[in-house]
Each structure stands twice: as C-alpha cells, then as structure tokens.
Amino acid sequence: MDYSVLVGGEAGQGMDTSAHLLALILKRSGFHVFTRSDYMSRIRGGHNFIQIRFSEKPLYTFSEKVDVIFALNEETIKLHAGRLKPNGVVIADEKTGGDEGILHLPLARTAKELGNSRVANTAGLGAILKYFGLPLEIAENAVIKILGKELSDVNIKALRAGYEMIEPKYNLKVREDEHVLINGNQAVGLGAIAAGCKFYCGYPMTPSTGILTFMASHANEMKIVVDQVEDEVAALNMALGASYAGVRAMTGSSGGGFALMVEALSLAGMIEVPVVLINVQRPGPATGFPTRTEQGDLRFMIHAGHGEFPRMVIALRDPEDAFYQTARAFNIAEKYQVPVLLMSDQHLADSMTTKKPFDFGRIKIERHIAGEEDIAGESYRRYKFTESGVSPRILPGKIPGQVVLVDSDEHDEEGHITESDEIRRKMVNKRLRKFELLKKEVEEPWLIGREKPENLVICWGSTYGAVREAVERLNEEGASVGALVFGDIWPFPTKKLLEEARFAKKIIDVEQNATGQLESLIREQALLQATHKILKYDGRPFSGEEVYLRLKEVL
C-alpha cells in the first residue's frame, strides 16, 4: 500500500493545520508518513498545497501521484487534476465548482450548523479517514493535541459529521505506532537542545524561521536564551560572544542571511571561537524563491569568508540525520575551536516524516574546556602554539588572575595585535593544522543500493530521500545502481567515492541546483568527473519518481 492525499487552497484557509492533523492521525494509525509543503511567499491568497503520503513501508520522499485531492477551492482542482491516480477522488465542499465526479460534500454547511465556520476542513478530514476506512478514535485524540482542548469539541463533532458523509473505499488496518513525526527544522532544534545549546539567535528568514520558533517554544523550559536580533550581522557576532563566554551557541538563517554573517564567519575562524550555524537554503540569487527549495549554496558555504581558515561543512539528509549531526557539530566546533556550518534546505526543513524516536543516549557532550590545572603556573595564552594547532581554551571570568583575549587582528599567542611576519606564518600554520585534524573527523558518505555498481549516483543533503527510492526501484528492476549520499561536505571525504567509482561505468550527479556544485567538488578533490548530470533548479523538490525516470534515461 502506498497512498497520497493532497490538500490545496489559498494561504490562510487553514491548510497547514489540517495537513498536520491528517499526518499525525496517519502516523498514530501506525503508518509511515512523508509530507511535502509547497507554499507561496504570502499570508493570504495565492495557491498552496501539502501532499501527505503514507504507507506500511518507510517513506523517504513524496509521490507525484495522489489518491485524494482535498480541494479547499476550485483552483486546486484545476491545478492538480493531473496528479490524480485513475481511481482517485477529489473531495470538495458542495459550493466548490468543478466537473462531475467530484465528491461534493456539505462541509461549510456542517461547519455553520456546528457554529464555527472554521471547522469545515476538519469535516473534510473526517470524510478522508472514512474513505480509507480508518477509525475515528485516534483522530479524535490527535485533534485535541493539534487544536487544543478549547477547540477540540467542535472539531471532533465536525470530524464525526464528515465521517458520516461518505462510504469507505478502502479498509486499512491500524498498526502499532512506533514513530515520531518531525520535520527538518524541528530536528535541528532538537539536536541543538540535546547538545546543550544555551544560546540561539537569528533574524526571521524563510525557510529557516522554524528553527528559531522551535527553540523559542522550549526556551524557558530548557533555559535557553533565544533572541531575535536586529540583523544577521549581529546574530553571528552575538553567538560568538556567547560562545567566547562559554555557552554552546548557534545561529541560523537562509542564504541571504548567511551572506550577512560571512564577515563574522571569518572572525570565528580568526579568533578560534567555536560556533554552529545553519543555512536552510532556498533558491537564490538575492531574494530568489523565498519559500522554495534548492541546493545552490554548497560552494558558498565552503568558501564564504575572507582569508583562509578551517571550517567544517555538514549537509543534513533527513530529520534523523539532522538531529544527530547537529549535536555532533557542537562537539566538533568545541574540539577544534572552529565554525561548523550545517546545510539544510526548504524541502528538508518543512517536510514532516516518521522516524523512530531519537536516541538521546547516543548524544555525547564533549566540551574540551581547559581548567586551572591545564595552564598551571603560566600566564594564560589564548593562542599558545601547540603541535595540533588547538590551544587550550579557558573561559573568561573562571580563573582568578587569568584573562582571555581574542582578537580579529593577527595576534600573538596572548591575543595581542602583532605585525610580525614570523608570528603571522606560525599563526596561519597553527590555524590550518586544525584542518588536517578535521579531515580525520570526516564521515564518509552513505552508500545506498549496490556496492561497486555499474552506475554510481552521487548526491548530497536532502536529495537523499528521492535518490534512495529511485535507486531501490531501479535495482529491483535489475539495474546495477549504487548511490553515495554525502553528509560531510568539507573537508571533503574521498575514500569511499574513489573505491566505488573504480567499478562504475557511469557516474551520475543528482543535485538540486543548476551547475552541479558537488560534481565540481569531486573533480577538484577526487579528480573524478561525472558522466551525466541530473539537475533540478525550478525551486520544487525532486520526487523519487522524477529521479527514477531521469536516471532511467541515462542508464
């Protein structure tokens, strides 16, 4: 079984809530769920839609075809009729126009009778549940969770009324629910909180705002300062101040906001203060497509910042990966006193998916902060030359008699401004030695599908889901396909790539950008070249089907 429901309408029609509710009901009914949000950069009007796919098997991507279109307006029917499977159905309010064959239901009328015109969507959800033959009880509890106690009575009534409006087409069996339903932004926030992040600041920018919102919603409970700052310039500088003083600090934005942080990223490299930041990418250049998806900032993240300094760049592949990698980023940042840059995108940020509850026991907090005994008898030198390049880090205010000086100028071991050519060479080398250590931390890409395949796909970040489904399907059909999905991007891991590429007749690059940035990196770092590129840069995410079809063209 593999079904999809599309909920579409204008911004402001309550679609988000309805779709979230439906996804939660399906999860609690024991299904795997994957949602995809497609929304416009506006608050009212326009056309937005959400696809909710569910199955007994794990899902990694959305489906192009849908079984049910729940149309909150007529435009939805026109725009998405082509997505409907031959045996699918359109559910809409009786006053919504459209052809015959549409299941027109008295949703608004029922809502009016119940005294709250806003519950029409919930009545529609009731009908959808009935269509699939799912029971109401689970749904009623989910209503209480999503809509709150105050609104639950009237919504449950609406749900029941909708349930009575149609006959079931399917008779799905409820299974045991073992999962959480979480999106990429929430998983990043959760990873940060698990890692002990006590300071998160940012300036609202779609599609990264969800992280800021998530952190704010748990700020008091978890004792985290969550600060909306005047601009992204302030954001990273402020996070660096907090980190210098000794708390784990993070900031995030999308590409344009990250562009404003670049000056302070260079500062982080120079002053060797650990920090974690995330770029939840959207299509650029400039304002681009504010609410859509792209992987256009890979090169930007690797190279951003004036001067030469070590950094680590990690792309997040799905919410589970986002959780563990975000937590890992804090350890790496503190261990090597470097900025660690995470990369997500709108598709990962907003897509909810079911995962096993995260294992908090797996998260280790390693601070690497020196104490009095580590600097015994010495006057503290923040940038003391060491073999590794990492100098012992103490915190300001913690050791009487010792002060901590960080400086954006080139500096001596104590942190004081210097113009010395000799110290300059030594300091540059000290900082860059840390990059050699980062290389040892790097995790190789995930391999999915065949080992040593004839056709090697390379991709990174959130395209993981679509590529995974496509590769599995092609292999089931007898092809020999393997895919390397890069998470760690910088330093660039080459070992597994070189191993797998030796046997490949074709190397196919799949990326959500127009120039094949990962492929260019592979040429530079591994002296390999893709034979084919499958690129998508229309702001819409790859589905598994699309990757499957486009791979099929080149195999």
Place this chain on the structure above:
Amino acid sequence: MTCQFELSNETAWCPGCGNHMIRTALKQALEELGLEPHEVVICSGIGQAAKMPHYIKVNGFNGLHGRALPPAVGIKLANKNLKVIVESGDGDTYGEGGNHFIHTIRRNIDIAHFVHDNQVYGLTKGQASPTTAMGQKTTLQLDGVKVSPLNPLVLALSLGAGFVARGFAGDIPHLVELMKSAITYRGYALVDILQPCVVWNRVNTFAWYKNRVYHLPEDYDYTDKEQAFKKAMEFGDRIPIGIIYKVEKETYEDQFDFIKNGPPLVDLELNPKDAEKLMENFM
C-alpha cells in the same frame, strides 16, 4: 602601588591622544570599584580606540569594525557575572555599527559603553565620522562635510536609554566618576567621551573642548527627560559634561526568569537526556 590592570605594552596611539587619558581613567575606575582583571571583559571593534583591550589587563574581545556591541550582548547573557564594557570610536559605534547601537539601547542589557568620540576617523587617516560638524574639511571631504552630524546622546535618549552621559578625556577625575557610575548602573549605559585627535582633527582640539565643556551643576536633575534632551542638544559654545539622564529600568537579562533567578548560563550542567522529554511533542 602598581595597578593590577596595567599592561606593559607600548601603545599604537599618538603622543597626546585622548585615548591615553581615557585608559588612565578606565584603569582608575576599575581599581576604585574593587574589580579584578578576570571579572571584566572589554569588547571593542576596530579603530584606534578599539585597541583598548590590548593596553589594559582584562578579558578582551577585539572583534570586527562596527561589531563591538553584539558580542558584548552575547557575553553578558552567557555569563551575567562578568562586567562587560564596550570601548570603541565614533566611526565604529555610530557609523559602521549604527544598527547595533540602536538595538542594543532598546535591549537595555547591563553593559557600559564608552565611546571615544573625536569627531573624526583616526586609523583610516582623517575622514569625516558621523559626529564631524557640517562644513568641516577633512582629508576626504575636501569641500567640507555635506551631511549633518549625528547626536548620539539625543539618539540614545529617544531610544529610551536609561543612562546617558558625556565625558571629556581632558578631565580625568570627572571621567573616572562617570565611568564608575556607568559600570555600576544596572542596564545599558552610554558615555560619549569627547576626545581630541591631535593628528586628524584640527578643529576640535584639546583647547576647543577645554574652552567649551562645563560640569552639569550639582542640582541638575538627571531624571528629568525633557531637561536631558535640552542638555543633550547643547553642543556649541558650551558643552555640558556629566550624567545627563539616569533612571532605573528593568534590564534585558532580568526578563529571563532563569537568568535572573538562576546561575549564569555558562554554569548550567548539560545533559542530553534532559531534552528527551521534548520527543513527546512529536508522538
């Protein structure tokens, strides 16, 4: 007695520069407040004034041009026990850092902000700063400055600052007292310090300031905001120095219950398991 804040470093400041006097006053203020070097952080941006953390023994965060304030905010939130002082010039603070200046005042976080205001750019060699007078000729504004100057005190007052003061580098005893008041004030405290630049500003010289500054009278009521605006606007033949406005206000950090009533954030124990309960939100 040797001052515990003394550093033997030679400075990169010109002989006769007001920065020397400001440093003398600052060391004395810290000493008289009974603070120790490890308890104090000085944040600065870039410019001659911003080199202060290199010439005084305290913790220092010498960041980017115009960006002295955001790290100071982060530091104070992370460790409320640190005394956080920001030292930077007029170009750094009112020009490149203008947006941070505005919003840090709005935040009213507990930091003391000492702006070395010499009404000119020093380190970049003599260009106009946001406080250079209209019409004044500089190394870049050859026909004279064509934009009106920014009045930092009026701006701070209009943004609701709870502590607004003006000092003069040439009056060290007075400046020491101002600094002590600003450092002990609970909230954001601005002290705009008039300071001659002996190389690049031939208009606002030591004598120019000396002939104009006067102490606010003993009976001046610094809680009267209307009066404060008047005094803040007085910048011509006579320039008042002293605390122009001071009232009690709730600080930014005190609005976080866990900061106000808990240990500094930096001292919190971290345990990943504490976050596990949040998983329930996704069940």
